[in-house]
Amino acid sequence: xxxxxxxxxxxxxxxxxxxxxxxxxxxxxxxxxxxxxxxxxxxxxxxxxxxxxxxxxxxxxxxxxxxxxxxxxxxxxxxxxxxxxxxxxxxxxxxxxxxxxxxxxxxxxxxxxxxxxxxxxxxxxxxxxxxxxxxxxxxxxxxxxxxxxxxxxxxxxxxxxxxxxxxxxxxxxxxxxxxxxxxxxxx
Numbered sequence: 001x002x003x004x005x006x007x008x009x010x011x012x013x014x015x016x017x018x019x020x021x022x023x024x025x026x027x028x029x030x031x032x033x034x035x036x037x038x039x040x041x042x043x044x045x046x047x048x049x050x051x052x053x054x055x056x057x058x059x060x061x062x063x064x065x066x067x068x069x070x071x072x073x074x075x076x077x078x079x080x081x082x083x084x085x086x087x088x089x090x091x092x093x094x095x096x097x098x099x100x101x102x103x104x105x106x107x108x109x110x111x112x113x114x115x116x117x118x119x120x121x122x123x124x125x126x127x128x129x130x131x132x133x134x135x136x137x138x139x140x141x142x143x144x145x146x147x148x149x150x151x152x153x154x155x156x157x158x159x160x161x162x163x164x165x166x167x168x169x170x171x172x173x174x175x176x177x178x179x180x181x182x183x184x185x186x187x
Contacts, residue, residue, distance in 0.1 A: 044070040049080060053109050055135055060088040061109055065102060076107040083113060085133075089164065096120045097131065110134045117142065124150045126160060138165045156181040 129144035
């Protein structure tokens with residue numbers, strides 16, 4: 001009886017080790033990445049992200065985030081969290097931008113900022129929910145729940161478009177029957 005139990009235990013152990021070896025070999029094969037493979041395993045999460053870029057005009061663009069995730073379909077796109085950005089324009093004051101989230105394109109530096117966007121420039125502060133920033137277009141388009149404040153005024157609008165090079169600014173509402181709301185702080 002003891003002999004039969006030992007034989008069965010031996011068979012079980014042999015089968016178990018062959019099974020482990022087979023599974024381990026399968027897992028190692030999955031980790032090999034080549035052109036024929038349809039399965040690849042990549043890590044796309046980043047912490048404490050920082051990108052610094054400079055254009056031909058000498059403008060400097062710095063973007064930082066506590067977390068980042070590379071888009072697996074387009075590795076030029078990085079989704080960011082807790083975003084802080086600094087734009088240092090030649091012959092101009094610095095522009096600071098913060099937001100909860102961002103989508104940064106590493107090839108052209110275009111950035112979408114979203115949720116609790118805050119832009120500070122000189123004595124101006126613009127808050128909103130969405131910002132489309134482009135060095136290539138030299139523009140910032142801020143939209144959704146815009147509040148623009150400076151030392152004298154508080155303004156509410158739907159959209160603020162700014163040429164970051166010339167500082168030319170357009171402020172408007174989406175609907176023609178609605179008007180931009182401007183209040184003087186002194187009255």
